[in-house]
Amino acid sequence: MANGFIQYLRGEQNAPGERKLVQKLDFFILTFCCLMYFLNYLDRTNLNNAYVSGMKEELSFHGNQLNQINTVFTVGYTIGQVPCNIALYYVKPRYFFPACMVAWAGLTMVTAAAQKPQHIMAIRFFQALFExxxxxxxxxxxxxxxxxxxxxxxxxxxTASGLAGTMIGGFIQTGIHSSMDGLSGLSGWRWLFVIDGIITLPVALYGFLLFPDTPRNTKAPYLSADEKALAMSRVPEVSERTPISWNFLKHCFSTWYWYFFVVLWILAGETESFSSNALLQLYMKSHPTKKYRVSQVNNYPTGVPAVGIASTLFWATLTDFLGGKRYLVGYWIGITGVITSALILAYPHNTSIHFAMYYWAGSVYACQATFFAWANDVLRYEEDSLRAVVIASMNMGSNAINAWWSIVFYGANFAPYFTRGMYAMIAVSIAMAIWTALLVWMHVRTEKRREVTVATNIATKEHGLDVEGQDHRVPEKV
Incomplete structure (x- = not known):
């Protein structure tokens, strides 16, 4: 048992049948989760597409009501992070995920019946909770x-599946609107919500029938008893503690994991601001000398998530190959943020440099996959409830800051140069690199302590001693 644990720490396990097991997991877990995330982004982005496709005029939007709706969505999304991950501790994922999908699909279709902006505001809040x-x-x-x-x-x-939804979602919505506007008396933008909701339901059914839950409670029919046992052996055995208790709360906030990873993702989230706030699109829209066509304003910025997809897959694969050195992405983000911002500030009237820097900045999307993988790596030997809460808190913290960060530093009124935002990007990028180094130091220190503890436990067991040094070996028979 002890040797097996040491092998696991070194990543040396290569059990018979493991390759086949991983292939099954890849098919059933990744297909469902990627489709779910893709549809999540379609449902999330369809509001802006509907807004420019007739919804604004039909529902008499005025002022910044669209921004208010997006803010309400962000609030709901932030509130839902931790409760949803805690729910996975009590409800099997193959029930919970599909139930959330059915709920947000239903709310998406109900949006088609909205008669004023306030209706959409209420719907989007609850939709965000489930998404x-x-x-x-x-x-x-x-x-x-x-x-x-x-x-x-x-x-x-x-992560790339969500970015793909960002890239092609507008094209899908445009096709639906152009072919169904006026069908059965419904405006094209209303059909957008109806279709988005309908195509979500089959994926929810697929998850309900075949998603494997977790290794400890899986009853997936396509996994044999040996494969279920193998799946259990691949992950360390950790203690379990209910996440809804005062003791757990004290434990959560007494560890360094929560603070360090939440701050890490807050900083990382703000380094994504160039891309997540569509700055290239706003730059083109407000360009002081060039007039871009509508198709150009919509199509040219799709290169940013394209770079994000390539960067995400590259860094995710590389850090796996290097044995989980996810921190390398933190340093890459620091370098990228400083250089791209500094060049935009230095050459405010050079359009080519602006385009190149915004495209390069899309590479920081790699942090989504690698930093959450890093949190999973570091918390692998902690109880599941702590890992679930830390991961959820990371995204909750980032969204809480994003709710006002974009307004302060990247508001549309700052276009086309976003000077204030460039200085902010330089600051958070430097902070990102420093914080990454601190987190690496904390992780290394924790791992050394864990290795000492494991070695001590092995030594005491081999000599028949408990932690107090008392001899509990069974006396040899004379």
């Missing part, structure tokens, strides 16, 4: 099944 289960919940599940050598690539594929 908040997808991102952090999937990272919790991936960390429950995959080893350190496998986790980065799977997290990368999952």
């Amino acid at each position: 908040s289960s997808t991102f952090v919940g999937t990272h919790y599940i991936l960390g429950s099944w995959y080893t350190e050598k496998e986790l980065g690539k799977r997290s990368g594929i999952f």
Whole structure:
């Protein structure tokens, strides 16, 4: 048992049948989670597409009501992070994920019946609560099944599916609107919500029937008894503690994991601001000398998530190959943020440099996969409830800051140069690199302590001693 644990720490296990098991997990876990995340982004982004496709005029939007709706969505999304991951501790994922999907699909279709902006505001709040289960919940599940050598690539594929939804969602929505506007008396933007909701339901059914839950409670029919046992052996045995208790709360806030990873993702989230706030699109829209066509304003910025997909897959694969050195991405983000911001500030009237820097900045999307994989790696030997809460808190903290950060530093009124935001990006990028180094130091220190504890426990067992040094060996028979 002790030797097996040491082998696991070194990543040396290669049990018979493991390859086949991982292939099954990849198919049933990744297909469902990637489709869920893809649809999540379609449902999340359809509001802006509907807004420019007739919803604004039909529902008499005025002022910044669209921004208010997006803020309400962010609030609901932030609130839902931790409760959704705690729910996975009590409710099997193959019930919880599909139930959330059915709920947000229903709310998406109900949006088609909205008669004023306030209706959409209320709907989007509750929709955000259910959609908040997808991102952090999937990272919790991936960390429950995959080893350190496998986790980065799977997290990368999952993250890339959301970026793909960002890239092609507008094209899909445009096709629906152009072909169905006026059908059965409904405006094209209303059909957008109806279709988005309908195509979500089959994926929810697929998850309900075939998602494997977690290694400890899986009853997946496609996994044999030996494969279930193998899946259990691939992840360390950890203690379990209910996440709804005062003792757990004290334990959570007494560890360094919560503070360090929440701050890490807050900083990382703000380094994504160039991309997540569509700064290239706003730059083109407000360009002082060039007039871009509508198709150009919509199509050219799709290169940013394309770079994000390539960067995500590259860094996820590389950090797996290097044995889980996820921290390398933190340093890459620090370098990228400083250089891209500094060049935009230095050459405010050079359009080519602006385009190049915004595209390069898209590479920081790699942090989504690698940093959540890093949290799963570091918390692998802690109880599942702590890992679930830390992962959820990371995204909750980032969204709480994002709710006002974009307004202060990247508001549309700052276009096209976003000077204030460039200085903010330089600051958070430097902070990102420093914080990454501190987290590495904390992790190394914790691992050394764990190794000493494991070695001590092995030594005491081999000599028949307990931790107090008392001899409990069974006396030899004379």
